[in-house]
Amino acid sequence: MANAPVQRMSQLLAKTLRDDPADAEVLSHKLLVRAGYVRRTAAGIWSWLPLGKKVLANVERIVREEMDAVGAQEVLLPAILPREPYEATGRWEEYGPELFRLQDRRGGDYLLGPTHEEIFTLLVKDQASSYKDLPVILYQIQNKYRDEARPRAGILRGREFLMKDSYSFDTEDEGLAKSYALHREAYQKIFARLGLDYRICAATAGAMGGSKSEEFLAPAEAGEDTFADCPNCDFAANTEAITYELKPVDGSDVPAAEDIPTPDTPTIETLAASLGVPASATLKNLLVKVDGEIVAVGVPGDREVDMDKVEAHFAPAAVELVTETDFAARPDLVRGYVGPRGLEKVTYIADPRVAPGTAWITGANKAGTHTKNVVAGRDFEVGEYVDVVVVQEGDPCPKCGTGLVLDRAIEIGHIFQLGRKYADALKLDVLGQNGKPVRVTMGSYGIGVSRAVAALAEQSADDKGLCWPAEVAPADVHVVAAGKALQTELALDISQKLAAAGVRVLVDDRPGVSPGVKFTDSELIGVPQILVAGRRAADGVVELKDRRTGEREELTVEEAVARLTA
Template sequence: MAQVQRMSRLMIKTLRDDPADAETLSHKLLVRAGYVRRNAAGIWTWLPLGKKVLENVTRVVREEMDAIGGQEVLLPALLPKEPYEASGRWDEYGDLLFRVKDRKGGDYLLGPTHEEVFTQTVKDQCTSYKDLPVILYQIQTKYRDEARPRSGVLRGREFQMKDAYSFDTSDEGLAESYALHREAYQNIFRRLGLDFRICSAVSGAMGGSASEEFLAPAAAGEDTFVDCPECDYAANTEAVTFALQPVEGQDHPALEELDTPDTPTIETLAEHLGVPASATLKNLLVKVDGEIVAVGVPGDREVDLGKLGEQLSPAVVELVTAEDFEGRDDLVRGYVGPQGLEKVRYIADPRVAPGTSWITGANKPDTHAKNVVCGRDFEVDDYVDVVVVEEGDPCPKCGAGVKLDRAIEIGHIFQLGRKYADTFQLDVLGKEGKPVRVTMGSYGIGVSRAVAALAEQSADDKGLCWAPEVAPADVHVVAAGKAAQTELALEVAEKLGAAGVRVLVDDRAGVSPGVKFTDAELIGVPTVLVAGRRTAEGVVELKDRRTGEREELPVAEAIARITA
């Protein structure tokens, strides 16, 4: 009985117009079709249809997490400050954290993610290697005080998340737990009907598989990722690493200094010499943990400071200031070249490969040098890919020109290692009777965000269009309006409901057939069954919401088709 939802009794008010503040497709459609309602910036109500979709996504996530041996728990959302102070995140999160004081003045926070508390839980519950591995997960309301909450439920300040954590005694164990999650996430997103790519989230420097993102390509996405049209390579822009390809056998003329007055920038230099910026070598000075380091990239490329920081992590990377040049006669601002920079560590992009020749600073004011050859005139201390990726850059895997696409991050899996175990001294007794430090993984899925991603990817110009597993109903039965049509519609709905089919039946009186059809397309249930003009003959129309294909057939046949 609960399978049949009559629209005459459903709390729903569909809208013909987009809400004024909505920018993205999913935001517009989820509001217009009566799935969600805004309470405050980034704070939303899930209305009856929206709650059903959210629950369907939750069920799929739960089933697949259970299938890999995940144990469901529920931790508090209101958390005491202490564990987050211990990990340093009480401060690191800054304004992103909702902080709360209780009646006694005690400090609490609304959990944005729960690594700290899960670590404490396992420390409390597990004492021996026999108690591990353990995979724990929860599906819970999370809080982040985003500076710019937007795009409806895509980036909320209160949102539903599945967060999971694995605890192992060895790196191999962690790799296994990670692989289990990677597989489970693929199953989840496939079942949800999402188009997704698995992207390296950080580059090889930290171990290529340490972190991967699951991205759902969508125009409304806030992430940009590198997508190869020729092979399966996909990566976060920060994680792209260009392979080092030394150039051999070329005979370069000797280094030669050039008088280049007033050319402290690549632009002025290239113009003065009449060469493309790509022929020049740009040397950016930064401070890494306080020490000045030079970073060399082709003159036409930008340095991605985030990527640089990520690659050198956990070091602190800062830009140099005028003060840093004081007493450093070896550093001529605007005219730095890697040749003869003996006291400075030189990091270069792989594009500055051995055997390549450059125009670069001569370490003298108003002077540059040409025919400066890597490996002959200067050495690179470390190769690190630090340039901003551009459309058409060669795919690191197959060499084809890559595309840059926008996507929604729907999942993230991460080999955390021993960071939190170290903070909370999470050890278990090992096989040999000695304490073993535990290693952790952390794995998230944005459950409410997945609903928005699904809406983004599946919607068309008529409205939402859900995959069967997540749709709020299997069939939307529309009674065109006359009494006999409503009677037939309800009869069909009951029969389908009795057969276990989830039915939404539009039995509203005083609503025109046109409005009902428009609403059905907006709501996006996969199959629409219409009791219309051939009701007297017992013939109904069956329509596929996605393809728009229609077919008229006798009631019994339509029911058989659906229940098959």
């Protein structure tokens, strides 16, 4: 085995900090800065210091090996991209302010790639002419750019970040399904090797378009996604992707609708309290404007409307909440007392929980009045059923009905069956077996490489600091010279022996730094094994410590070297 490098801390650019940085909110941000892995260069823009770069490179290597193993071909496309292809697919506009746009010296429009569907589509259009040239899976590991409104959480959500993105090209739907399955397997291997705890969750497609899509979510408090896990079956999904099934009930026994005076009850809370009924017995009607037209959204009174779901449903139309001005222009809409019965010139959509046959207490479209026994399908018509409510802990599992458990998670991977959206926009055809052009079907797949580092930090850290899984750690062993010249000499000697056997060593040979500070730093930095040359150095005895368990063992130098090179 080749000589591995010995990194001496006396020469390492990595200043450890005792205190959390003032602007840090999440654990990985705090620890990666404190342990000298990363430094902020601008809002959402980060520099990787030597220790951080090593971890990043390890993640990159694992991703590359597993992508190569499924036959994906590595390429490298530019980060600065011309406007035209993104114009052709509509994403130049759709991306909005999240896209970094710039002009060159001739006034030509460019963007910094947020993802590369368009450019890969054009590349394959240039390179493949026949069905024989497909299928093909291409990937790259490259910086991506998104001008986040609120860059936060350190490298967890940066504006420049490292991503593995890949794209599959097939002529048949079955081919796409296979390319998708290959990615799913590769991702499972990658995240297992990284030592990440993760779930594969059904996902919405978001801005990508396309149909089938799953997310790889790493549970962590710092995560920005919420996923629902079924404690009974194998169901797991991003809460955004959970849709409640429409189940009509028999409402024929419900008495006729009847207005009831309900003065001073403009909110669900006041209404429920005044009538002594649970909020779930009431029907809440939220008014929004969709491209200027008023739409009412009906949901059970105890549920929150998820505006992301509403927006996704109407996209690309713009969705806004109604204003005072809108109410003023429509005196028939009585704020606080809107109901679906007798509502005119308003499109009415409702959550599937407002199924045909269900009965509700809801607004009577008259001030201070509600109506009870209002039955969906009998007393009012629902224009369209759309699941728009925020999923709650305890909601029934769509698969088995058991109450769901909700958790925060970090999205570390995402796989999409895009279908022909991009191929249609950019006219990507190849000659089919029958000699006629065939439109190509695509998949798009991403792993947040820099984000995976943050997710690993989040999941593996303890109260002492970082604690890396072996394959991604910046070194295999952290040798600590806890003493004077004798200990330093021994530490460096052991380091050389380990390195000669291919072990990656970080050695703390800093002169004038106390053993206490070195121990604290070694725990903060989080290399899995810590070898201390301390009090018994003169006898050739060292202490081997497991960073995670804290277990210690005294060994002779020979035993320690043998153990660590085994």
